[in-house]
Amino acid sequence: MKKVLVAALAATALAGPVVADTKIGMITTLSGGGAGLGIDVRDGFMLAISQSGRDDVEVVIEDDQRKPDIAVQLSDKMIQSEKVDIMTGIIWSNLAMAVVPAATAQGVFYLSPNAGPSALAGQGCHPNYFNVAWQNDNLHEAAGAYANSAGYGNSFILAPNYPAGKDALTGYKRFFEGELAGELYTELGQTDYAAEIAQIRASGADSVFFFLPGGMGISFLKQYADSGVDLPVVGPAFSFDQGILQAVGGAALGVVNTSQWNKDLDNATNAAFVESFQAEYGRLPSLYASQGFDTANLILSALDVASPDDADAFREALRAADFDSTRGDFVFGPNHHPIQTIYAREVVQEGDVFTNKLLGAALENHADAYAGDCKM
Amino acid sequence: MSTILIIEQILNGLQSGIMLFLMAAGLTLIFGVMGLINLAHGSLYMVGAFAAAAVAGATGSFLLALVAALAAAALAGAIVEMVVIRRLYKAPHLDQVLATFALILIFSEGTRWIFGSFPLFLDVPSYLSGPIRLPGGIQYPLYRLVLIGVGLSVAIGLWWLTARTRIGIQIRAGENDREMIAALGVDISKLYTIVFALGAALAGLAGALVGAIQSVQVGMGEPVLILAFVVIVIGGIGSIKGAFIGAILVGLTDTLGGIFLPQLFKLFMETGAATQTGSALASMAVYVLMSLVLIWRPTGLFGARA
Numbered sequence: 001m002k003k004v005l006v007a008a009l010a011a012t013a014l015a016g017p018v019v020a021d022t023k024i025g026m027i028t029t030l031s032g033g034g035a036g037l038g039i040d041v042r043d044g045f046m047l048a049i050s051q052s053g054r055d056d057v058e059v060v061i062e063d064d065q066r067k068p069d070i071a072v073q074l075s076d077k078m079i080q081s082e083k084v085d086i087m088t089g090i091i092w093s094n095l096a097m098a099v100v101p102a103a104t105a106q107g108v109f110y111l112s113p114n115a116g117p118s119a120l121a122g123q124g125c126h127p128n129y130f131n132v133a134w135q136n137d138n139l140h141e142a143a144g145a146y147a148n149s150a151g152y153g154n155s156f157i158l159a160p161n162y163p164a165g166k167d168a169l170t171g172y173k174r175f176f177e178g179e180l181a182g183e184l185y186t187e188l189g190q191t192d193y194a195a196e197i198a199q200i201r202a203s204g205a206d207s208v209f210f211f212l213p214g215g216m217g218i219s220f221l222k223q224y225a226d227s228g229v230d231l232p233v234v235g236p237a238f239s240f241d242q243g244i245l246q247a248v249g250g251a252a253l254g255v256v257n258t259s260q261w262n263k264d265l266d267n268a269t270n271a272a273f274v275e276s277f278q279a280e281y282g283r284l285p286s287l288y289a290s291q292g293f294d295t296a297n298l299i300l301s302a303l304d305v306a307s308p309d310d311a312d313a314f315r316e317a318l319r320a321a322d323f324d325s326t327r328g329d330f331v332f333g334p335n336h337h338p339i340q341t342i343y344a345r346e347v348v349q350e351g352d353v354f355t356n357k358l359l360g361a362a363l364e365n366h367a368d369a370y371a372g373d374c375k376m
Numbered sequence: 377m378s379t380i381l382i383i384e385q386i387l388n389g390l391q392s393g394i395m396l397f398l399m400a401a402g403l404t405l406i407f408g409v410m411g412l413i414n415l416a417h418g419s420l421y422m423v424g425a426f427a428a429a430a431v432a433g434a435t436g437s438f439l440l441a442l443v444a445a446l447a448a449a450a451l452a453g454a455i456v457e458m459v460v461i462r463r464l465y466k467a468p469h470l471d472q473v474l475a476t477f478a479l480i481l482i483f484s485e486g487t488r489w490i491f492g493s494f495p496l497f498l499d500v501p502s503y504l505s506g507p508i509r510l511p512g513g514i515q516y517p518l519y520r521l522v523l524i525g526v527g528l529s530v531a532i533g534l535w536w537l538t539a540r541t542r543i544g545i546q547i548r549a550g551e552n553d554r555e556m557i558a559a560l561g562v563d564i565s566k567l568y569t570i571v572f573a574l575g576a577a578l579a580g581l582a583g584a585l586v587g588a589i590q591s592v593q594v595g596m597g598e599p600v601l602i603l604a605f606v607v608i609v610i611g612g613i614g615s616i617k618g619a620f621i622g623a624i625l626v627g628l629t630d631t632l633g634g635i636f637l638p639q640l641f642k643l644f645m646e647t648g649a650a651t652q653t654g655s656a657l658a659s660m661a662v663y664v665l666m667s668l669v670l671i672w673r674p675t676g677l678f679g680a681r682a
Contacts (some may be wrong), residue, residue: 031485032595035493169551183637184646190601191590194388194520195631201379201515215591218495223589226500228507228519247495247591269670 014139015210021056022303023370025078025108027071027099028089030063036243037288043281044292045088052300060084060367066091073101078090079106084212085308086111087296089189091288093136093164098351104128109308110138113295114288118167121337122370130318130336132295134260136164137171139291142258142342142362143209144175147234149362150256153178153189156205156231159197160212168211168236181205185306186212191237193220197227199299207231214227218247225251237356241346242286245354251353253346260338261290261327262358269324281316284355290326297323298330335374339367379512386628391520393627394527398582399522399600400607400619401534402575408614409550409571412461413469415476417579417604418597419483424449424580425596426487428525429498437500442584450573452483457647461566484594488617495593498584523585524538531580531620547571551614561619603630606662610669610680621677626662 022069026045029038042061052078052096060082064071071090078084086109090096098114103110104126112120116135120126145156157172157180158365159165165185181203184196200208202288208231210219222231237259245252258276263274263284277285286295321330335340343362347357403417427448432441456479464472492544499505500519506514540546546567549557558564583597607626611618639653645653669677 031488035488035594036495039493076466101538114597124486132593161652161659162544166652183651187655187659189633191586191596192388192392193636194391194517197386198381198384198388201384202378215495215593215596218591219589222591223517226505226519226589243494247497249499250495251499282421298512314500 005156005229022058022308023082023084024057024059024299024314025075025082025084025087025330026059026061026089027064027074027078027090027095028061028073029085030067032066035065036090037114037214037286038089040241040243040286041089041091041292041295043295044285044289045113045275045296046278046292047277047280047289048293048296048300052296054300054303056310057300057303062087064095066095067160068095068196071099072102072164075103076363079103079108079244084108087300088113088299093167094162097163100208101126107311108163109291109311109314111295111299111318112330113165113291116337116368118368118370121335123375125335125374125376127315127336127376130298130332132338133291134296134340134342135337135370136167137174138340138363138366138368139258139260140171140209140211140239141175141369142344142366143234143236144172145259146256146344146362147172147209148177148208149233150173150207150234152176152179152204152207152232152234154204154282155209156180156182156184156200156203156207158182158184158186158212159210160188160190160216162188164213165211166345170358172211173207175237175363176209190216191219192218193223196220197224197229200231201227201229207232210235212239214244218244219257221248221251232256237287237345242284242343242355243288243346245356249354252350254361255347255358256331256343256344257347258362259287259345260340261287261343262343263358264332264358265327265343270326270328273326276285284353294323294325294327294330297325333367333371335371335376336369337371339365339370342366380512383512384514384516385631387514387520387524388518388564388622389525389628389631391524392631393624394524394531395582396585396600396603396607396627397527397623398530398578398585400611401530401605401616402578402625403570403601403604404611404614404616404619405547406575407608409547409566410461410465412464412573413472413476414461415601416456416475416479416483416602417575419480420449420453420576420579421597421600422483422594423452423582424583425498425592426491426496428584428587429592430491430509431544432498433496438504438588441498441610442581445580445584446577447581449526450577452580454573456568456570461572462568465516465557465568480598488594491594494592495591496514498587498592500588520588525605526585530581534616543567543570557607603662606666608676610666611678612676615676615678618676618678627666629661629665631657633658635660 062074088111093115112131121135152271159168239256302317305317344359344362424445428441428445431444516621607622636659641650641654
């Protein structure tokens with residue numbers, strides 16, 4: 001905790017007297033229920049910045065408290081009074097929808113380290129908008145593909161009733177070839193899943209797919225394990241990331257989940273990232289941390305080529321994505337969303353720590369379904 | 377839909393209602409006796425859950441964890457009452473809302489300062505985990521049955537406390553006429569501290585009990601707080617009996633609405649749209665219930681005061 005603060009302070013203080021050449025505005029969630037995700041993105045991002053040793057990059061970090069109105073205020077402040085060149089950091093799709101279109105329209109570059117709503121990947125794509133993580137549907141599509149390969153034929157699927165939840169079920173259904181034993185939308189922020197689990201028990205399904213990020217997933221998994229229903233569960237990495245697994249405990253062991261990244265992904269950049277993240281912050285990185293780290297390194301690689309003042313050259317440099325990613329080779333599709341391999345991972349216990357082990361690719365070189373609608 | 381499923385869902389509704397009662401009982405006592413709107417009641421729920429998770433992690437004992445939750449929440453409640461709340465009894469409701477909202481922020485960030493930003497682990501003890509088979513072949517988690525039992529015992533205990541003990545008489549008298557009981561020589565400020573700590577302890581107990589099957593994280597109390605307010609409005613402010621009936625009603629409406637509304641819409645809509653519409657309406661169901669009760673009885677089911 002203290003270390004993180006010191007790092008953050010150092011990063012902001014660093015910029016004080018020195019006039020930085022490039023100003024990056026990071027709006028992310030650092031307080032409230034979803035803070036773990038924002039803190040991971042920030043820590044991954046700042047790790048890359050400090051490793052680069054550059055003193056011409058200033059990062060302004062602000063907390064959106066997971067509230068769209070606050071995110072919009074912060075973004076106005078960053079663009080108008082701080083005059084940032086690049087923005088990043090937003091975790092949640094509803095906040096991204098409130099901030100990104102206005103920011104890119106004002107000539108700022110926005111690089112998303114997490115949220116990838118379908119609206120920004122298709123018709124609403126923008127030359128100044130890049131997504132370094134994934135389009136929202138991707139991990140769910142991979143879960144559907146994995147369910148096919150695991151031989152599941154009758155899935156019960158559930159997600160919260162909000163845009164990313166709908167993207168999730170759409171994504172799963174796009175690739176899953178079996179039947180649906182049931183389809184449920186739960187309340188956003190719901191904490192009790194007894195009613196849903198009873199329906200799963202009665203449905204005759206042979207597998208369960210769920211997208212319940214953060215605390216919702218913790219509640220669901222604990223209650224599911226306690227209910228005696230023993231159908232196999234698949235889901236996207238969001239309910240099985242490093243920050244959450246310790247709170248779920250043994251209830252998640254053996255669950256297969258899909259992710260574009262894992263800590264044992266075999267490449268030199270990733271090995272160095274995992275080691276240095278652990279050394280710096282004293283915990284294992286999550287996929288969010290890897291996304292923050294990649295986002296910063298992408299920005300740094302583009303800054304080596306051009307300044308954001310020369311927007312066209314800088315955009316080209318971002319598009320080239322000539323940086324060492326924790327995911328190995330990194331390529332952008334035509335709508336500035338990654339084309340990448342998404343893996344199946346399994347929750348395992350290593351000593352006292354619950355973590356994920358790579359099983360294999362669920363979808364190789366996968367692009368998103370909306371790229372065709374993007375005209376830019 | 378099978379009878380088994382319906383019975384299981386009714387049990388689920390009862391269980392969530394009874395946990396809601398633990399929250400609402402404290403809230404309604406504090407509101408009824410002191411006339412105070414305490415938005416920070418959800419924070420005391422969180423304090424209970426975090427204390428339980430910390431103690432369970434250190435000792436491995438769930439019973440000790442529950443004791444710690446009760447003690448920590450009661451202590452936090454007593455301190456908050458003496459330091460902050462005491463200054464607010466004469467203040468307008470808006471000031472109370474403002475101050476107790478500030479308390480939410482202080483508790484949340486304070487908890488994050490101590491425990492970090494990631495959710496904590498708290499699990500059902502092994503002797504209470506897993507499902508048991510009820511008559512009729514219903515499989516139901518043992519822990520949830522225990523929650524129903526604990527909640528009912530607390531309800532009976534509270535009834536006994538308010539109806540049959542001296543302090544209960546003072547509490548009820550304080551609700552009706554605080555100047556008069558002060559004039560009769562009851563130390564009203566001590567009474568208020570006790571009531572506040574009692575309400576806090578109940579919230580802390582609920583947080584610890586529910587934390588074992590949910591996520592122990594910063595901000596976990598606020599969604600429950602909103603429902604608890606709905607409960608006390610339905611039940612009538614200040615009435616423990618009202619809080620009990622209101623909590624069961626809200627629990628059942630919330631649970632059964634979430635199941636049956638989507639099913640209902642499936643009769644005349646295609647599945648995807650029915651699920652979405654049904655779920656959206658289900659999340660409004662408790663508020664519809666509240667409006668209906670208020671139209672019928674503007675002071676709530678058992679509310680005495682206008």
